[in-house]
Amino acid sequence: MALLIQNGRVYREGRLERADLLVEGDRIAAIGEGLPQAPGARVFDASGCVVSPGFTDLHVHLREPGFSHKETVASGTAAAAAGGFTTVCAMPNVDPTPDSPARLLPQARRDARVRVVPYAAITRGQRGEALSEIAALAPRVAGFSDDGRGVRSEETMRAAMERVAAAGSFVAAHCEVEALVPAGGCCHDGAFARAHGFPGIPSESEYAEIARDIRLAAETGCRLHICHLSTKEGAALVRRARKRGLPVTCEATPHNLLLCDGEIPADEGRFKMNPPLRAADDRAALVEALLDGTITAIATDHAPHTAEEKSGGFRGSLFGVVGLETAFPALYTGLTEPGLLPLGRLLELLTAGPQEILGERRTLAPGEEASLTVLDLRTARKVEPERFLSRGRATPFAGRTLRGWPALTLYRGKEVYRRWPGTQTEG
Ligand SMILES: NC(=O)N[C@@H](CC(=O)O)C(=O)O
Ligand SMILES: [Zn+2]
Numbered sequence: 552m553a554l555l556i557q558n559g560r561v562y563r564e565g566r567l568e569r570a571d572l573l574v575e576g577d578r579i580a581a582i583g584e585g586l587p588q589a590p591g592a593r594v595f596d597a598s599g600c601v602v603s604p605g606f607t608d609l610h611v612h613l614r615e616p617g618f619s620h621k622e623t624v625a626s627g628t629a630a631a632a633a634g635g636f637t638t639v640c641a642m643p644n645v646d647p648t649p650d651s652p653a654r655l656l657p658q659a660r661r662d663a664r665v666r667v668v669p670y671a672a673i674t675r676g677q678r679g680e681a682l683s684e685i686a687a688l689a690p691r692v693a694g695f696s697d698d699g700r701g702v703r704s705e706e707t708m709r710a711a712m713e714r715v716a717a718a719g720s721f722v723a724a725h726c727e728v729e730a731l732v733p734a735g736g737c738c739h740d741g742a743f744a745r746a747h748g749f750p751g752i753p754s755e756s757e758y759a760e761i762a763r764d765i766r767l768a769a770e771t772g773c774r775l776h777i778c779h780l781s782t783k784e785g786a787a788l789v790r791r792a793r794k795r796g797l798p799v800t801c802e803a804t805p806h807n808l809l810l811c812d813g814e815i816p817a818d819e820g821r822f823k824m825n826p827p828l829r830a831a832d833d834r835a836a837l838v839e840a841l842l843d844g845t846i847t848a849i850a851t852d853h854a855p856h857t858a859e860e861k862s863g864g865f866r867g868s869l870f871g872v873v874g875l876e877t878a879f880p881a882l883y884t885g886l887t888e889p890g891l892l893p894l895g896r897l898l899e900l901l902t903a904g905p906q907e908i909l910g911e912r913r914t915l916a917p918g919e920e921a922s923l924t925v926l927d928l929r930t931a932r933k934v935e936p937e938r939f940l941s942r943g944r945a946t947p948f949a950g951r952t953l954r955g956w957p958a959l960t961l962y963r964g965k966e967v968y969r970r971w972p973g974t975q976t977e978g
């Protein structure tokens with residue numbers, strides 16, 4: 552059946568223009584002003600909304616196989632659709648580890664509501680020693696990552712980068728020198744740690760490994776993507792590397808872009824993630840890096856855990872917060888509305904930016920796949936974690952009133968999420 556999305560502002564080719572958009576089957580049939588209502592077509596009134604290509608998230612933990620009590624492909628991709636994402640890249644810290652082609656997320660094809668592109672592990676079992684079957688995996692994965700931990704051995708990382716480069720893929724690096732983190736380090740080594748007497752995670756544990764991996768990327772020619780950048784020093788290193796023309800990209804998360812450690816109101820697990828919320832000047836440096844093109848992708852690092860696992864405050868909870876369902880509203884309300892980040896740049900950081908890192912280009916044009924999201928910029932709504940589609944509920948944005956909620960998400964023409972604009976209840 553056809554669907555006419557009327558009266559919205561369509562984001563394409565880096566511009567926002569008032570237009571209607573007609574979807575037929577799995578494709579976009581037409582885009583233009585005042586499109587006639589085809590007989591039998593349903594109409595979606597997108598007044599006050601932006602119509603964007605579906606977002607791409609380079610960093611999501613779907614927890615299957617092995618940890619389906621935290622999240623499943625079904626629940627995680629339902630959360631993705633609710634957040635406007637139509638492509639998510641699944642991190643490999645699952646069990647068994649995807650370190651050979653036979654172990655590549657078999658659930659994805661069956662249960663996914665949106666496109667899932669898995670990462671493979673850099674090393675067997677993510678143990679940081681023997682390498683995974685890089686050449687055989689490369690054509691079937693987003694890239695290679697041991698996310699959850701740093702690759703400690705420089706020799707191992709160099710060998711991995713040589714093979715990944717030869718296979719034409721990229722390394723997505725969780726940059727952390729665990730030896731620089733004191734036992735029990737659970738938040739940034741800053742104001743909040745001092746106020747509560749918690750062992751802090753120093754910025755150096757991140758930027759020391761960023762510096763090493765940039766050096767290895769220069770040596771090997773391997774494309775390097777830095778995961779969840781959180782420090783001002785790290786941002787400066789990436790900026791310098793890109794100026795030198797090195798094949799280095801990076802992502803930042805909504806929580807690191809919007810929050811800092813001095814604002815954490817209480818010892819609650821929903822503010823605990825790795826890397827942690829950093830200092831105010833780190834946060835400001837990340838926003839600056841979004842504006843000057845140092846950071847070209849926003850990724851959520853959606854990392855769901857059970858309520859029990861997040862109930863032990865900073866000392867006792869696991870690291871990780873969910874992010875798919877709040878990413879756009881949090882960024883739109885926190886950065887775009889106050890004039891800190893233009894809407895077009897925000898959309899680019901969620902679409903063309905991450906797509907380019909994956910080596911693809913998906914835009915809204917006649918004939919293209921109808922994978923898109925309609926963002927309601929008017930309706931303010933409170934973040935209510937108990938209503939998330941994700942199984943994870945821990946979010947630092949709980950209780951905040953935000954604007955920019957997705958009202959409709961289509962994946963290949965199919966409605967995978969809908970919530971009518973202007974209504975206060977879920978449709
Ligand atoms: N970000 C987190 O705090 N946790 C992630 C691991 C990771 O992204 O490093 C997880 O898998 O739970
Ligand atoms: Zn990580």
Ligand SMILES: [Zn+2]
Binds near residue numbers: 610
């Ligand atoms: Zn992660």
